[in-house]
Amino acid sequence: MRDRAESVLKLVSAVLVVFLLVQVTGFARRMNPLKRTTVPEPATWAPPGAGTNTAATATAGPPGMPPGMPMPGPRRGGRGPGGPGPALSPEVQARVDRVIQSEILGPIMRPPPMALLGIAGKDVLLRAPNGQSGLVREGGELGGVQLVRIGTNRVLVKENGEHKELMIFEGMGGVSLLPQGKEGTP
Secondary structure, three states, X not given: OHHHHHHHHHHHHHHHHHHHHHHHHHXXXXXXXXXXXXXXXXXXXXXOOOOXXXXXXXXXXXXXXXXXXXXXXXXXXXXXXXXXOOOOOHHHHHHHHHHHHHOOOOOOOOOOXXXXXXXXXXXXXXXXXXXXXXXXXXXXXXXXXXXXEEOOOEEEEEEOOEEXXXXXXXXXXXXXXXXXXXXXXX
């Protein structure tokens, strides 16, 4: 009799385990893990002055720029993002310009001077006065500078109608390409 009660108990336990598994899998299928998740509306950019919320449009930037980031713009002489600021009196503007020129708040980025960086046969690696660098052939132009002639370690360039000689090694190799006579004229 005891064996019979044990086998019935095992059968009932197995049925309850199967029932419990069916209920748990059904519950898991019906459950949506993203049920309480909300997706915010995508941010839109409106040009300044559009709409009624002027504070929001004043800080809004172009598409792709995070909100609250300042608009890129000139940063010289009291002018901030978004355009020029209020007009300054000449005395105050002179003080602002003096502080800027002193570079006490940071260096002013200026392009390096015009230079001959290298000569490779018929090509020259040149840095123009505006900071642009590139490969130039005789007769070619880069950044407003025309390459007139190539020498051993020097080149003759024409900038604003004036001939100038650029050298790699100062005073070594080759003869001057500048026309003899008056310097700076052809």
